Amino acid sequence: xxxxxxxxxxxxxxxxxxxxxxxxxxxxxxxxxxxxxxxxxxxxxxxxxxxxxxxxxxxxxxxxxxxxxxxxxxxxxxxxxxxxxxxxxxxxxxxxxxxxxxxxxxxxxxxxxxxxxxxxxxxxxxxxxxxxxxxxxxxxxxxxxxxxxxxxxxxxxxxxxxxxxxxxxxxxxxxxxxxxxxxxxxxxxxxxxxxxxxxxxxxxxxxxxxxxxxxxxxxxxxxxxxxxxxxxxxxxxxxxxxxxxxxxxxxxxxxxxxxxxxxxxxxxxxxxxxxxxxxxxxxxxxxxx
Amino acid sequence: xxxxxxxxxxxxxxxxxxxxxxxxxxxxxxxxxxxxxxxxxxxxxxxxxxxxxxxxxxxxxxxxxxxxxxxxxxxxxxxxxxxxxxxxxxxxxxxxxxxxxxxxxxxxxxxxxxxxxxxxxxxxxxxxxxxxxxxxxxxxxxxxxxxxxxxxxxxxxxxxxxxxxxxxxxxxxxxxxxxxxxxxxxxxxxxxxxxxxxxxxxxxxxxxxxxxxxxxxxxxxxxxxxxxxxxxxxxxxxxxxxxxxxxxxxxxxxxxxxxxxxxxxxxxxxxxxxxxxxxxxxxxxxxxxxxxx
Numbered sequence: 001x002x003x004x005x006x007x008x009x010x011x012x013x014x015x016x017x018x019x020x021x022x023x024x025x026x027x028x029x030x031x032x033x034x035x036x037x038x039x040x041x042x043x044x045x046x047x048x049x050x051x052x053x054x055x056x057x058x059x060x061x062x063x064x065x066x067x068x069x070x071x072x073x074x075x076x077x078x079x080x081x082x083x084x085x086x087x088x089x090x091x092x093x094x095x096x097x098x099x100x101x102x103x104x105x106x107x108x109x110x111x112x113x114x115x116x117x118x119x120x121x122x123x124x125x126x127x128x129x130x131x132x133x134x135x136x137x138x139x140x141x142x143x144x145x146x147x148x149x150x151x152x153x154x155x156x157x158x159x160x161x162x163x164x165x166x167x168x169x170x171x172x173x174x175x176x177x178x179x180x181x182x183x184x185x186x187x188x189x190x191x192x193x194x195x196x197x198x199x200x201x202x203x204x205x206x207x208x209x210x211x212x213x214x215x216x217x218x219x220x221x222x223x224x225x226x227x228x229x230x231x232x233x234x235x236x237x238x239x240x241x242x243x244x245x246x247x248x249x250x251x252x253x254x255x256x257x258x259x260x261x262x263x264x265x266x267x268x269x270x271x272x273x274x275x276x277x278x279x280x281x282x283x284x285x286x287x288x289x
Numbered sequence: 290x291x292x293x294x295x296x297x298x299x300x301x302x303x304x305x306x307x308x309x310x311x312x313x314x315x316x317x318x319x320x321x322x323x324x325x326x327x328x329x330x331x332x333x334x335x336x337x338x339x340x341x342x343x344x345x346x347x348x349x350x351x352x353x354x355x356x357x358x359x360x361x362x363x364x365x366x367x368x369x370x371x372x373x374x375x376x377x378x379x380x381x382x383x384x385x386x387x388x389x390x391x392x393x394x395x396x397x398x399x400x401x402x403x404x405x406x407x408x409x410x411x412x413x414x415x416x417x418x419x420x421x422x423x424x425x426x427x428x429x430x431x432x433x434x435x436x437x438x439x440x441x442x443x444x445x446x447x448x449x450x451x452x453x454x455x456x457x458x459x460x461x462x463x464x465x466x467x468x469x470x471x472x473x474x475x476x477x478x479x480x481x482x483x484x485x486x487x488x489x490x491x492x493x494x495x496x497x498x499x500x501x502x503x504x505x506x507x508x509x510x511x512x513x514x515x516x517x518x519x520x521x522x523x524x525x526x527x528x529x530x531x532x533x534x535x536x537x538x539x540x541x542x543x544x545x546x547x548x549x550x551x552x553x554x555x556x557x558x559x560x561x562x563x564x565x566x567x568x569x570x571x572x573x574x575x576x577x578x579x580x581x582x
Contacts, residue, residue: 004486008383015380016396019458023399025422026411037420095308103309110298110305122309125317127567129515131536132556135327135543136320139334159312190301219404221518226544237406241522244410254414261407268402276395283398283462 023265030054030259034070037254053259057243071256072246075231078263081239085218086267088153088235093213095158097206103160104168105194109180119169125162134223141227148230156223164209171205172198208282211275218268236264327553334547345554355555357530358538361445365534366513368449374506376453377460382490384461385468394465397458405455405518412451413438413523438523441531448519448532456512460505467501468494500573507570511563535559 024044029037030053032046040047056066059077067073106112107119137156146152175198183193199206221237229238243260247253272279328345330338349355384393400408415422416437424434437447471494479489495502517536520526526533526541533541539559543552 005387008387012380012383012387012393016393018454019397019400022411022415022454025415029414041420041422041425099308099312102305106298106302106305110302112297112299112302115302118306118310121318122313125313125321126571127560127564128317128321129556129560129563131515131539132324132553132560133317133320135549135553135556136323137316139323139549140315140320156312156316159316160309162313162317165309190298190305194305215402218402219406221404221406221521222540225521237404237518240404240406240410244522251420252413254417254420257410258414261410264407265403269399272395272399272402276398277391280391280394280398280462283459283466 026258026265027262029255030262032255034253034255053255054263057256057260057263069255070253072253074246076239076243076246076260078236078239078260081234081236082263082267084150084233085236087150088220088224089214089217091150091154092157092217093210096161096164096213097210099158100160100164100209101168101199101202101206102194103165104170105172105198107165107169108172108175109193109198110190122160123162123166126166130223134226138226147227148233150228150233153224153228153233153235157217161213164213167209168202168205171202175201207278211271211279211282214271215268240264324553324556327550328557329554330550332549332553334549338550341550345551348551349554349558354530354533355538358533358535361530361532362514362516362534362536365445365449365516365532366510368446369452369513369516370506370509372449373453373457373460373509376457377464378502380457380461381464381468382494384465385494386486394462397461399458400455401459403455405452406522408451408455409519409522412447412454416447439528441528444524444528444531448516448523451519451523452513452516456509460509463505464498464502467498467505470501471497504570504573507566507573511566511570514559514563514566 028044028046031049031051032040033048033050033052036046036048052061052065052069055061056069056071057076057078059075059079061069063073103122107115133156141147141152141155144152146155179197179201180193183197188196219237220235221241224235225238225241228234229242234242240257240260243257244252247257327338329340329342331341331344332338380397384390414420416424418424418434418436418439421437423437427434435443437443475493475497476489479493484492515536516534517540520532520534520537521540524532526537535555536559539552539555542548542555
């Protein structure tokens with residue numbers, strides 16, 4: 001039995017190394033001078049560590065310096081792209097969670113004609129894959145003149161997603177009714193109950209939906225690629241794709257790309273350190289997106 | 290008092306629902322109808338669409354490239370879901386029997402939190418034919434280098450492996466959460482009866498996990514069918530169409546060739562496949578609730 005446990009731990013250790021090592025190699029490459037890539041590629045640490053790759057993807061070097069360090073010299077500013085992504089995530093997670101909580105509450109608790117029918121229609125959107133609505137939504141955003149604006153980028157998801165409405169309705173259904181009945185006797189209307197009773201009681205699920213939405217928005221690629229390629233509102237993921245295509249020679253600018261990739265991971269790492277426990281616990285059945 | 294009178298919150302309800310209903314109407318309902326309409330027109334993003342009947346669909350059925358992309362997608366789904374599910378099940382079972390560590394779980398979740406684009410770039414570098422770490426390893430143990438993403442035979446398995454790396458931890462945590470619902474005394478009893486770990490896994494964990502496992506499997510399948518980001522970054526459908534999966538095929542038709550009508554018809558096809566899978570998912574969601582409540 002003991003050898004079995006040791007073996008089990010050994011397997012888990014291998015999995016952890018396989019999970020973490022690629023990230024280490026990313027950081028290691030980011031710290032390596034581009035000229036050393038051919039010779040210095042064995043050790044766990046670079047022989048001549050440098051921060052030049054970070055400096056140039058943050059747009060802190062001159063064009064000539066960037067080119068000398070292996071870049072294409074095209075303008076890049078990952079500080080800007082990370083800020084754009086942060087704004088994108090915050091807008092979507094904040095508003096979507098609030099609006100879906102309102103809708104979920106109405107479907108769970110308020111009485112009005114056609115409630116179950118409207119809910120069923122809303123939920124049927126879960127059956128439609130994103131690419132199907134993506135094509136017409138692209139045309140719509142283009143026709144509205146919202147290409148390359150933050151408004152156009154957040155529009156399709158900021159008001160609702162069927163999953164968030166479904167998830168939050170399930171939660172509101174499970175809230176005990178007696179507290180609300182007491183609040184009604186105290187003279188509260190539906191708004192009063194929602195803001196003063198229901199929302200404070202659902203901090204857990206709200207944080208779960210908010211966090212999951214932030215993670216998905218941070219990873220978003222296809223939609224912002226289509227409507228937000230412009231420099232002003234370019235997200236981190238889109239910027240990484242553009243950066244790869246800008247590579248100067250036949251060989252991609254690996255040291256620069258890995259520096260930019262490292263920057264794209266940092267905010268996620270902060271989130272994991274701050275909210276890791278919450279995030280891990282939220283993975284029951286919220287992940288079905 | 291309130292229970293004796295039939296309440297009607299009609300007026301309040303509309304205020305609660307306005308943002309969500311507006312979002313649904315404009316960005317789900319309207320585009321769904323519009324997408325279906327495109328699929329029976331010759332829309333190219335530049336012209337005024339005119340009705341062409343089932344033309345896009347008949348072209349689609351006779352388009353070898355479309356069927357090939359479907360084949361390639363199927364190959365990817367089998368490789369990815371197969372390896373990912375088996376690995377995740379193993380990891381979840383090990384964690385379940387060995388530890389409750391939150392740090393370990395958070396570490397395993399890391400690849401899932403990172404954008405697919407970053408994951409793709411990272412592995413494109415690790416798998417690079419000349420300078421990549423994996424090929425260094427292969428040369429070090431005396432093997433030939435492999436063009437993981439440039440060789441038609443290896444490209445799709447490599448992409449499947451990349452996404453298995455990215456999603457195994459996440460899937461394992463979902464399965465692990467399901468395993469935590471299995472009563473502990475079952476294992477204690479079996480242990481007293483002298484059952485080994487493998488025996489307990491087969492006769493306790495697997496059967497009781499089945500509803501959760503089925504649900505996780507369907508959710509992963511739906512995601513897997515929509516493989517796009519990794520392909521868009523690493524291979525763009527090449528070499529020799531070996532990685533031109535359905536989602537990428539649709540994307541190219543729409544935004545490289547501007548055949549919006551044709552792309553919409555292919556999207557209708559994908560919707561049908563995923564619709565069936567989602568319907569199964571909804572059933573399982575209900576089933577897993579009642580089983581584990």
